[in-house]
Amino acid sequence: MELNYQEVVQKLKEGFPQGTVKFRSDNNRAYIPNQVYTDRVERATNSQWDLTIKEIEINVPHRYIKVIVTVTIGPHHRDGYGFSVIEKDAAGEPIRLANALDQAANEAVKTALDTWQMGWSTLAPFYKEDWGGNPALRHLLVSDPPPEPGDSFPVVPNAKIDRFCIFSNCGKQLTHDEWELLGQIPRFNRNKMTYCYEHLPNFWKRKIPEDVRKDFENRRNG
Template identity: 55%
Template sequence: MDPFDYAKAIELIKAPFPSGTVQKRGDNGRAYIPNQVYTDRVEAATGSMWDREIKEVEINIPHGYVKVVARVTIGEHCRDGIGFSEIETDQNGKGKSLANKVDQAFAEAVREALDTWQIGWKDLAPYNQAEKDWGSNPALRHLLNSTPSSGGRDPDNQSRTFVVHCCIFSGCGKQLSRDEWDFLGLIPSLNREKMVYCFQHIPSHIKKKAPAEVIVKYEDRIKSK
C-alpha cells in the first residue's frame, strides 16, 4: 500500500466543488455547503484515512443548548471544532429529541473542524463579498482568481466514485441512481448513509427540507431518466 500523501489529500479537499453545490439557507439566505458533501469529499480525498470523534458533550437544558467538541483526524493531523444546537423543552421542562440535537451539534462541530483545512472556501468566497464578510478581505482574493492544481487527477471525478445504495423503504429495495444519491446529500442534516431512500420514497417531511428549486430540478432530471 502506498504511504498516505497528506499534502495531496489536503489539495484535493480544498479543490472547488461542482457547480450547483452551494445552497442558500431558507431562514437567512446565507450560502452553505451540505455536511454530506464535505464528508463525501474528505472520504474520497483521503481514501478513508480520516476519522471524527466526539471529545466533549454539554447538554444544558436550563439555558437551552447542546454543545459538542469534535475532533477530525486526517492522516496524522487533527483539528477540533465546536458545534451548538438549540434544545426545545416539553411542558414539564424536559428536553425533547436530545439525541438528534447532539447529532446536529456534532455535525456542526465536524464542519467547523474541516473548515480549518479550507474546505469549500473557494466555493463560498463569491457569496461573502459584502464589506464586512470574510470573502472581501484582500488577502483572500486568490480564492476568486485561482484553482489549486490537482496534480493531473480530477478531484470531482474521484469524489464521485459510486457505491451501490438501495432504498430502505419497505418493499422497495431499488438501487439509487447517481442523481438520487446526490439529492440526498443536499438535504440539510440528513445522514444519507442511514436514511437511504430513492426519490419516490423520501418521506415528504424530509424532502421538503431541500430548497424548492433543487427539488424541481431533481424531479425533472429523474423523470427524464
C-alpha cells in the same frame, strides 16, 4: 495505501461543483451540506481519516448542546466545536434531543474541516461582503472580472475559477490557465464544452496552436 498529506489537503481545498451550495431557510446564509464534506474527506483520504468526540455538553437549563470533535488526517489533527439549541414542548420539556445532538456534532465536524479551508473557494463568492471579499483571500474569487492594469493582484495561472469539467464524474474545477487554453482553440465553444485539460478530447487538443500548448504544458509541469 500511503497517505500523502499535501495531496490530501489539496483535494480538500478544491472547489465543489455548481449547485453544491445551499441556503439556510432561517437566515438565507450560504452553506455546503455536511454530507458533501464527509464525502470529500472520504475520497481525498481513501477513508483514512478519523473522527473522535472529545466533549459533549447537554445543558437543558440553558437549552444548548455543545460538541467538540477531533478530526485526524494522517499525522495531523484539528478540533472543531458545534452548538445547537434544545427545543422544548408546550410543557417546557426538552424534545428532539437526538436531533439537536446530531446537529451540534455535524457542525463541529464542519468547523474542524473548515480549518483545512474546505469549501472556502466555493463559498467565497457568497460572502464577498464578509470574509470572501477580503483582499488577502482574493485568490478564492478569481472567477471575478480580470484585474485592472496595475492591480497588485495579478491572475495566478493555476488559480481555480468558477468553471467545472463537464466530463462524466469529473467535475474538476478548472484553473485560470485551463480556461484560457480553451479560449485559444479555433471554433471551440468553451462555455459549452468546458473540459479540464485531462478530459479535453484529443480531436480538440490537436487544434491548439503548438506553441500555446507547449507553454501551457510547461507551466503545468513546471
